[in-house]
Amino acid sequence: MHIHVRIHRWVLWWFIVGIVLGAVAVLNILIRDLSRAQERVILIIGVLNWLLGGIICYGCGAIRIEKRPGERSAAGDSAPVARSPLKREWHAASDFLLPGNRKSLLPPKY
DSSP states (O other): OOEEEEEOHHHHHHHHHHHHHHHHHHHHHHHSOOOHHHHHHHHHHHHHHHHHHHHHHHHHTOEEEEEOTTOOOTTTOOSOOOOOOOOOOOOOGGGGOOTTOOOOSSOOOO
16 A cells, blocks of 8 residues: 655755754753642643644645555455556646747847
């Protein structure tokens, strides 16, 4: 089964920042002599960071899990399905220029 997971860059940054700040919070809790209330505040801020990140990711559709097109469903299609790799069409920028239309930022050479 081939699954494509598409994740926006800002989601990865949010995840990395959350891990770094979580590590700093755990070090502060373990090394420093914090009161019970201060530890709870640090942990609540960390939980709110992850909760807010999850809600924003869900709301924006920043993470999508897509199955390959043409893949069999779990319902049980017994007929074999032809699996074709995902193809992306590519064109050079010059394919979009019309012949005879000189589009240039520089003035013509005389």
